Amino acid sequence: MKNFLPLFFLSIWFTVCNGQVNQKIENQKAFAKVYGYVKYFHPSDEASTIDWDKFAIYGSSQVENCKSDAELLDTFKRIFEPIAPSVRFYTDEDSGDYDFKEITPKDLENYDLVYWQHNGVSFGMTNNGRPYSSVRVNREFEIDKSSSVGNIMTSVAASEYSGKEFKYSGWVKLAKGSQGTGNLWFRVDKSDGSMGFFDNMANSPITDSNWQRYEITGTIDSLASRLAFGCFLMGKGKLLLDDVELSYKDNEKWTIIPLGNNGFEGEKITDEGQWKTSGLGYVFNTSETDKNEGGKSAIIQYQGNVEKGLGKKLFDNQPEFGELINKKIHKNIYCHIPIVVYGSKEHTYPIPNAKDLSLLKNNVEGISTSNTDLTLRLGNVIIVYNIFQHFYPYFDVVKVDWEKELEKALLRCYTDKTEKDHLITLQKLTASLKDGHVRVSNKNMERFVPPISWEWVENKLIITDIYDDIDGLAIGDEVLKIDGKNSVDFFDEINSRISAGTDGWAKYRAQTESLYGPKDSKLVMTLQDKTIELSRDKDIYRANRQNSIPKIPYKEINKDVFYLNLDMANMDTINTLVPNMKDYTSIIFDLRGYPKGNHGVISHLLKTKDTTKGWMQVPQIIYPDQENIAGWTKYEWELKTAKPYLGDKKIIFITDGRAISYAESFMGYIEGYKLGTIVGQPTAGTNGNVNPFQLPGGYSMSWTGMKVTKHDGSQHHGIGVLPNIYATRTIEGIKAGRDEFLEKAVELTKK
Numbered sequence: 001m002k003n004f005l006p007l008f009f010l011s012i013w014f015t016v017c018n019g020q021v022n023q024k025i026e027n028q029k030a031f032a033k034v035y036g037y038v039k040y041f042h043p044s045d046e047a048s049t050i051d052w053d054k055f056a057i058y059g060s061s062q063v064e065n066c067k068s069d070a071e072l073l074d075t076f077k078r079i080f081e082p083i084a085p086s087v088r089f090y091t092d093e094d095s096g097d098y099d100f101k102e103i104t105p106k107d108l109e110n111y112d113l114v115y116w117q118h119n120g121v122s123f124g125m126t127n128n129g130r131p132y133s134s135v136r137v138n139r140e141f142e143i144d145k146s147s148s149v150g151n152i153m154t155s156v157a158a159s160e161y162s163g164k165e166f167k168y169s170g171w172v173k174l175a176k177g178s179q180g181t182g183n184l185w186f187r188v189d190k191s192d193g194s195m196g197f198f199d200n201m202a203n204s205p206i207t208d209s210n211w212q213r214y215e216i217t218g219t220i221d222s223l224a225s226r227l228a229f230g231c232f233l234m235g236k237g238k239l240l241l242d243d244v245e246l247s248y249k250d251n252e253k254w255t256i257i258p259l260g261n262n263g264f265e266g267e268k269i270t271d272e273g274q275w276k277t278s279g280l281g282y283v284f285n286t287s288e289t290d291k292n293e294g295g296k297s298a299i300i301q302y303q304g305n306v307e308k309g310l311g312k313k314l315f316d317n318q319p320e321f322g323e324l325i326n327k328k329i330h331k332n333i334y335c336h337i338p339i340v341v342y343g344s345k346e347h348t349y350p351i352p353n354a355k356d357l358s359l360l361k362n363n364v365e366g367i368s369t370s371n372t373d374l375t376l377r378l379g380n381v382i383i384v385y386n387i388f389q390h391f392y393p394y395f396d397v398v399k400v401d402w403e404k405e406l407e408k409a410l411l412r413c414y415t416d417k418t419e420k421d422h423l424i425t426l427q428k429l430t431a432s433l434k435d436g437h438v439r440v441s442n443k444n445m446e447r448f449v450p451p452i453s454w455e456w457v458e459n460k461l462i463i464t465d466i467y468d469d470i471d472g473l474a475i476g477d478e479v480l481k482i483d484g485k486n487s488v489d490f491f492d493e494i495n496s497r498i499s500a501g502t503d504g505w506a507k508y509r510a511q512t513e514s515l516y517g518p519k520d521s522k523l524v525m526t527l528q529d530k531t532i533e534l535s536r537d538k539d540i541y542r543a544n545r546q547n548s549i550p551k552i553p554y555k556e557i558n559k560d561v562f563y564l565n566l567d568m569a570n571m572d573t574i575n576t577l578v579p580n581m582k583d584y585t586s587i588i589f590d591l592r593g594y595p596k597g598n599h600g601v602i603s604h605l606l607k608t609k610d611t612t613k614g615w616m617q618v619p620q621i622i623y624p625d626q627e628n629i630a631g632w633t634k635y636e637w638e639l640k641t642a643k644p645y646l647g648d649k650k651i652i653f654i655t656d657g658r659a660i661s662y663a664e665s666f667m668g669y670i671e672g673y674k675l676g677t678i679v680g681q682p683t684a685g686t687n688g689n690v691n692p693f694q695l696p697g698g699y700s701m702s703w704t705g706m707k708v709t710k711h712d713g714s715q716h717h718g719i720g721v722l723p724n725i726y727a728t729r730t731i732e733g734i735k736a737g738r739d740e741f742l743e744k745a746v747e748l749t750k751k
Contacts, residue, residue: 021414027063027072028378028410029403030330034076034337035059036386037325038084040121041339041624043114043136045348046083046357053696054367056379064375069332076333082360085352088336098336100322105342105349112138113321114343117314118621119633120705121391123693131618131635132691132705135311137318139343142306146281150300152241153230154275156257158188162224165249169215170231171242171292172206178237180302181443182206186216189226192553193573194596196221204539205234205443211242211292220248230275233282233300240299242292264298281305315620317630325624339622369696377413377422380695381406384429387693390626392433393619393707394717400432419444419697426699427497434718435704436660436686438499443698449515450523450534454479456507457729461487464734467538472530476735481526482514490514501685501718504657508684512540549739561586561749563742564601566666567593571600578604578644586650586749591667592680592741593658599666603642605651605675610639612672612711616665616688619707632707639669651676652745655721660684665708667721672711678723679745685720 039052062079066072069091076089086103105111120132135141168186183205188196197218206214220227229246233239244262247254260266260274267273269284275298277284283303291297325337342349369376385406395402409429416422423442430438451468454461461479482490494514500506517523517536525532553568554577562584564574578601581587589601614634622630653676655667664687670676688706695701710716727744 021411023067024064024414025407025410026330027066028060028382029406030072030333031059031063031076032382032385032406033327033329034080034335035382036390037327037335037337037624038080038087039386040118040134040390041116041325041622042084042087042337043116043139043339043341043343043348044084044086045139045343046085046352048136048139050083050361051364053379053383054364054369056382057367057369057375057696058364058379060378060382061375064378069330072330073333076335078356079360082352082357084337085350086338086341090334090336091332092334098324098326098338100338103338103341103350105344108342110344111342111349112344113340114138114348115319115340116622117318117630118391118619119314120618120691121387121621123691131633131689133314135314137311137313139311139348140308141311142308144281144304144306146302146305147279149232149234150239150277150279150282150284150302151230151232152269152275152277152284152298152300153185153228154259155226155228156246156259158220158224158227161220161227161248161257163220163222165217165219166227166246167215167217167248167254168229168244168246169213170244171211171213171297172231173211173240173290174207174209174233175238175240176209178209178233178235178239180233180235180237180239182231182233182239184214184216184229184231186218186227186229188221188224189228190221190223191225192223192568193570194553194568196224200232206239207443211240231300232279233302236302236304238299238301240287240290240297242294242297263294264296265294269298315631315633317620317622319622327624372416372419372422372697374413376697377416377425378410380422380426380697380699381409381413381429383695384426384701385409388430388433388703390624391619391621391705392435392703393617393688393705394433394435395626397715397717398434400434402432405429405432422697423699424497426695426701427499430701430703431497431499433499433703434501435499436501436505436684437688437690437702437704439702441700446518447516447540448519448521448536449512449517449538449540450536451538452515452534453511454514455511455729455734456491457731457734460731461491462731462734470532470534473527473532474735475737476731477527478731479525479527483524484526502657502682502720504681504720505660505684505686506657508658516540549737556584557588557746557749560584561588561746563588563590565590566595566598566601567591568596569598570596571598574598574601578646581646582644582649584649586652587646588652588654588742588745588749589676590654590742591659591663592654592656594660594663595666599637599639599662599669600642602666602669602675603639604644604646605670606639606641606673607645607647609641610637610669610673612636615668615709615711615713617707617709618705637665637669647675650749652748653678654680654727654741654745655683655723656681656741657684657720659721661687661690664716664721668708668711668716671721677725677748678721679725679748680723680727680741682722683720685716685718687716 062075118134122132122134172182183201185200187198190196199216231241246257269275281304283301285299286296319339321340328334412425426440453465455464463477494510498509521536523534554564557563616635617632620630653670664683687708688704690702691705692702727741733740
């Protein structure tokens with residue numbers, strides 16, 4: 001009896017706590033639904049001018065502590081009616097029909113119908129060639145067509161510096177109040193047309209408003225022909241650059257490479273001078289008042305390139321006045337949300353209460369997006385949920401309970417504590433979509449790796465490359481435990497955060513992401529008879545990680561067989577090679593990665609022109625929850641034939657799970673038109689233009705906004721391009737340094 005009362009009350013306490021959490025989750029789910037309906041489908045002027053990122057955070061904070069349906073209903077009215085005055089919320093589904101007279105002006109002469117049309121979905125940023133647009137038809141709009149970066153650069157010939165270590169540095173600062181980031185960058189262009197060393201500080205962008213010296217170091221590739229380098233501003237703001245310096249190491253001595261106007265003291269910054277500029281919407285100048293030393297510094301400043309106009313129809317289908325979103329959003333709460341309203345030149349109808357609107361906007365504008373507190377985490381999950389809920393084109397083939405995934409992510413928000421915790425929550429949420437284009441990142445992510453690569457081969461985790469001298473470790477060794485955890489269990493957790501259409505892409509992503517960690521953190525590997533501790537001292541973006549199997553852009557295998565690596569050889573290089581390629585009886589194309597803008601080579605394999613239509617499709621959306629999709633905007637490549645014709649050779653393509661997106665468009669032609677024998681593994685099973693967006697707190701995400709099919713119209717997503725002949729790596733092959741995929745291809749040329 002002594003223990004009964006404490007246990008009894010403890011049980012009640014747990015029941016009450018669980019009930020409170022469940023109530024909070026249900027509140028957030030209800031808010032999430034209304035948020036998406038109003039943001040993407042209700043066309044009032046007020047809804048189009050609110051800061052929807054901040055509103056997601058504000059709204060989640062307002063519904064957080066509602067303890068009853070009545071409180072939640074009042075909260076919805078208070079936060080939504082000022083920006084959507086024609087929206088109605090009810091606690092009874094049969095509380096009456098919607099009275100459209102209340103939202104119809106007495107005199108319609110000067111009014112047009114206003115509604116949303118989405119071709120995919122646009123996030124208000126320049127599309128840079130992407131096919132996604134969102135338009136409020138018959139309303140004036142402003143769109144910033146600025147480039148994503150403003151760049152200043154120069155270059156020098158590289159032949160005398162090949163194979164040498166280099167240091168590239170500059171003094172950089174951002175003006176206070178800048179929303180963007182700064183980045184030094186350095187690139188080695190090789191004589192074969194491929195790119196060598198490349199680093200753009202993607203892992204550690206510049207955010208400081210004080211002058212600081214930043215540096216990029218590395219080794220110049222042996223085939224280097226030119227060194228290109230500079231600095232860019234990504235986003236809005238103002239960046240200042242001064243005292244650029246480039247040096248190389250020779251016989252243990254560092255020597256400075258002369259650069260014209262490296263302190264920006266001389267000529268104006270124009271495309272005719274030493275320093276070239278690029279970036280629509282950015283201006284370039286010099287400052288005499290703010291510099292590191294000397295008389296001047298260079299300025300990159302966002303100015304914007306705003307285009308104004310009247311929203312015109314993107315496609316023929318449109319909703320009619322009188323159509324409503326009529327949905328149950330909570331246990332006993334329903335919403336009526338018009339998707340068409342009337343609008344004059346001055347405003348959409350009806351006009352909200354000015355005082356309520358002003359108060360709401362002030363509250364929303366006061367929201368901070370610089371931390372990672374609970375409401376920001378909840379807001380981010382709600383933003384992400386709605387983008388996919390209404391616009392992800394693959395729910396028909398990816399069987400996922402998306403609302404259940406929302407619930408799980410919201411629940412994690414209550415236990416997350418750090419930036420990394422929240423990052424993992426967003427990764428786990430989107431992993432369920434099996435979209436290989438999904439990548440979730442944070443501005444403070446640290447992607448440092450130890451000097452190794454590994455891969456799952458024959459169901460064992462095998463060391464495939466070693467980049468430093470490590471006592472007791474050899475290529476081909478099996479790793480049994482990682483940081484004391486069974487390797488299988490360790491990778492299970494990594495894979496739970498990766499969105500992938502096929503096992504091949506998941507495997508490729510996990511191989512690298514399993515190595516990530518903070519700079520100089522330790523990774524402990526347990527092998528069969530030893531334990532080895534490694535330091536994560538390599539920045540994945542800056543490390544010059546050469547595979548044990550060297551990659552080359554092209555070569556003659558023998559007098560009958562020519563090899564071309566499509567990951568490395570650009571189209572200019574291929575054009576110089578094609579006339580001689582016709583003299584071989586077999587050609588092996590290697591596409592285990594990403595093409596270098598060289599799909600034009602397909603034209604040399606086509607006997608007749610390409611007639612496949614509409615294998616890329618963007619959904620036309622006017623209703624929520626992807627109900628009654630209005631149609632599809634269709635795209636294709638329409639390739640023509642080219643001489644010399646190479647299709648009469650024995651054509652072999654090597655590919656695997658690393659081939660994604662553009663690579664799969666390329667391989668889709670090989671599969672669809674049967675242009676060659678495909679050797680290797682299935683491709684990534686994810687194609688279609690990416691459609692990235694930003695989230696509060698410095699998070700960003702990419703995803704697929706377009707549906708792509710095979711050339712016969714069948715499913716590509718989650719399947720990929722399948723090989724005619726499968727090839728696999730073996731542990732013995734790895735130990736011997738053999739390229740077993742290429743060996744299989746060469747073997748086929750002999751048959």
